[in-house]
Amino acid sequence: MSDFVDIQVNGYAGVDFNDDALSADDLHRACQAMRSDGVTAFLPTVITDTLDAMQRRLRQLVKRTQEDDLASQMVAGFHVEGPFLNPQLGYIGAHPTESTQLASVDAAKRLLDAAEGRVRIVTLAPERDPGAATTRFLADQQILVSAGHCDASLDELRRGIDAGLSMFTHLGNGCPVNLPRHDNIIQRVLAVADQLRIGLIADGHHIPLFALQNYLRQIPVANVILTTDAIAAAGLGPGTYPLAGRMVRVAENDAPRFDDSGQLAGSAATMPAMVQNLQAMGIDEPTIAAYCGGNARRVLEG
Numbered sequence: 001m002s003d004f005v006d007i008q009v010n011g012y013a014g015v016d017f018n019d020d021a022l023s024a025d026d027l028h029r030a031c032q033a034m035r036s037d038g039v040t041a042f043l044p045t046v047i048t049d050t051l052d053a054m055q056r057r058l059r060q061l062v063k064r065t066q067e068d069d070l071a072s073q074m075v076a077g078f079h080v081e082g083p084f085l086n087p088q089l090g091y092i093g094a095h096p097t098e099s100t101q102l103a104s105v106d107a108a109k110r111l112l113d114a115a116e117g118r119v120r121i122v123t124l125a126p127e128r129d130p131g132a133a134t135t136r137f138l139a140d141q142q143i144l145v146s147a148g149h150c151d152a153s154l155d156e157l158r159r160g161i162d163a164g165l166s167m168f169t170h171l172g173n174g175c176p177v178n179l180p181r182h183d184n185i186i187q188r189v190l191a192v193a194d195q196l197r198i199g200l201i202a203d204g205h206h207i208p209l210f211a212l213q214n215y216l217r218q219i220p221v222a223n224v225i226l227t228t229d230a231i232a233a234a235g236l237g238p239g240t241y242p243l244a245g246r247m248v249r250v251a252e253n254d255a256p257r258f259d260d261s262g263q264l265a266g267s268a269a270t271m272p273a274m275v276q277n278l279q280a281m282g283i284d285e286p287t288i289a290a291y292c293g294g295n296a297r298r299v300l301e302g
Contacts, residue, residue, distance in 0.1 A: 002038035002040075003038065003040050003289075003293045004037070004038045004039045004040065004271040004292050004293050005039070005040065005041045005042065005076070005292070005293045005296035005297045005300065006034070006039055006041075006042040006043070006227055006228055006230070006271060006296070007042070007043045007079060007120075007121060007199065007225060007227050007296050007299075007300070008043060008045050008079050008081070008121075008169070008170070008199065008227040008228070008229045008230075009034075009042045009043065009044055009045055009079075009227075009228060009229075009230050009234075010044075010045045010047060010229065010230060010231045010232075010243065010244075010266050011030065011230065011231045011232035011233075011234070011241075011242075011243070011266075012030040012033055012034055012230050012231075012232065012234045012235065013029060013030050013032075013033035013034075013232070013234060013235055013236065014029070014030075014232050014236060014241070015027065015029055015030040015232055016231065016232040016241070016242045016243060016244065017030075017044040017045065017046070017057075017061065018046060018047055018049075018057055018243065018244035018245075019242060019244075020053075020056065020057065020060070022057075022060055022061070022064055023064065024064045024067035024068045024071075026064075027061075027064045027065065027068055027071045028068045028070055028071060031068070031070045031071050031074050031075075032070065033234075033235060034074065035070070035074065037235065037270045037271055037272055038271055038272060039074070039271055040074065040293075041074055041075075041076040041296075041297065041300070042074060042075065042076065043075075043076055043077055043078055043079040043120055043121060043300075044061050044075060044078055044079070045078070045079040045080075045081055045229075046058055046061070046078060046079070046080050046081070047081050047082055047094075047095055047243075047244055048081065048082025048083040048085060048095035048096055048099050048100060049082075049083070049096065049099050049244060050083075050099055051083065051107055051110055051111070053099075054080070054082075054083065054111060054114070055110055055111060055113075055114035056114075058078060058080070058111065058114040058115040058119075059114050059115075059116075061075075061078060061115070062114075062115060062116050062118060065118075076120065076300050077118045077119060077120030077121075077300070078115050078118050078119050078120065078121075079119075079120065079121040079122075079123070080111055080115075080119055080121070080122045080123070081095075081123040081148065081149075081169065082095050082099070082100065082123065082124075082149070083095075083099050083100050083101050083107075084100070084101065084102065084103035084107075084122075084124035084125060084128050084129060084134065085100050085123075085124065085125050085128065085148070085149040085150070085174075086100075086125040086127065086128060086149055086150045086151055087100040088151065089176070090175055090176025090177065091125070091149050091150060091151050091174060091175055091176065092149060092174075093149055093173065093174045093263070093264070094243070094258065094263055094264065094265040094266065095149065100128075101128075102128050102129075102130060103124050103125075103128055103129035103130070103133075103134035103135075104133075104134060105133060105134055105137045107134075108122070108134050108137060108138060112141065112143075119143055120143065120144060120300060121143070121144045121145075121146055121167065122138050122143055122144075122145055122146065123146045123147070123148040123149065123169040124145065124146075124147065124148070124150075125147065125148070125149055125150030125151075125152065126147050126150055126152040126156045126157060126159065126160040126165065127150060127151060127152045127153070127156050128150070129160070132159050132160050132162070132163035132165075133163075135160050135163040135164055135165050136163040136164055138164070139163065139164020139165070139166070140164070144166055144167055144299065145160070145163075145164055145165045145166060145167070146165075146166070146167035146168060146169045146199070147160060147165055147167070147168050147169065147189075147196075148168060148169025148170065148174050148199075149169070149174040150174070150185065151175070151185050152185065152188070153188070154188045154191060154192075157188055157189070157192055158192065161192065161195050161196070165196070166196060166197060167196055167197045167198070167199065167225075167299075168189050168196050168197070168198045168199060169199050170199045170200065170201050170206065170227065170229055171186060171189055171190075171198050171199065171200055171215060172186060172200065172201075172206065172207040172211065172212075172215065173201060173206045173207070173229075173264070190215070190218045190219070193218055193219045193220065193223060194220060194223070196223065197223050197224075197225050197295065197299055198215075198219050198223055198224060198225065199225050199226070199227050200212060200215060200216075200224065200225075200226055200227070201226070201227060201228065201229050201267055201269070201274075202226050202269075202274040202277050202278060202291075203228070203255060203267045203268075203269035203273065203274060203277070204277055205254065205255035205264070205267065206229070206255065206264060206267060209277055209280070209281060212281075213281050216283075221287055221290055221291075222290065222295060223295070224290070224291050224295060225291070225295050225296045225299065226271075226274060226278075226291045226292050227296075228267055228269045228270065228271060228274065229266050229267045229269075230266060230267055230268070230269060230270070231243050231248060231256055231265065231266035231267065231268070233248065233250045233256050233266075233268035234267070234268050234269065234270055235268070235270050236250075236268070237250070237252075237268075238250050238251055238252050241256065243256070243265055243266060246258065246265075248265045248266070250268050255267050255268060255269075256268055271292055274292065275288055275292060278291065278292075
């Protein structure tokens with residue numbers, strides 16, 4: 001298939017969408033590479049930083065998208081991942097802990113205004129959203145609110161769903177390596193998988209493929225949205241690549257990692273590579289088409 005929709009792309013083909021020096025030519029080059037990999041629509045993703053920095057990057061993405069015809073065709077909006085995330089080790093993942101904050105409507109408005117109405121998804125931690133007020137505000141603006149980088153209780157997830165929470169960002173990641181046996185964020189999300197669209201990274205590094213297959217058995221087909229969570233390393237192989245002012249190393253046959261901690265930092269995957277993993281798992285083509293394009297397109301158009 002060659003009609004992929006990717007809802008979480010931090011960068012691609014050497015281009016970092018969180019680079020303050022991003023040019024229209026950079027964005028065009030990334031779009032060209034994605035187009036050649038079968039992606040027809042995607043959401044550039046701005047990750048946690050100070051509100052000022054996130055606003056600046058959103059404004060820049062608006063401008064660069066408007067400056068390039070191909071980007072205007074392919075960019076379906078923006079995904080804002082943070083800064084309303086759980087700062088605890090493991091849950092915060094590759095995001096800078098010092099820039100996280102409790103969710104607030106005022107902060108959310110600043111981000112939406114900077115993006116000039118083009119934010120489509122906001123990822124936040126429900127336990128960091130007092131009274132689910134920000135979730136409710138965003139949902140009222142027709143923005144998809146996605147839980148992620150969180151340790152929300154089942155009650156907090158359900159409270160969020162009642163307020164308009166409709167997604168979960170890359171299940172199985174953005175959480176510690178070691179979790180309680182039974183009552184953990186993965187099991188809680190699977191318990192409400194009929195009520196949420198659930199993002200998964202199928203690169204074989206973020207989730208072992210046997211575990212991914214277990215998740216897919218528990219989630220309704222229509223609720224699965226596969227994403228690359230790609231960074232600038234996507235499609236380029238081993239090397240050192242930028243991510244929002246930090247450098248990430250990709251070793252042979254591995255995912256991007258910060259040198260100082262070994263922490264996963266997005267992926268170097270492409271959609272075709274993920275499709276190959278799904279095919280190796282025995283998943284049929286219509287289901288793959290739903291996972292990698294159809295479901296995301298319906299969400300973004302809905």
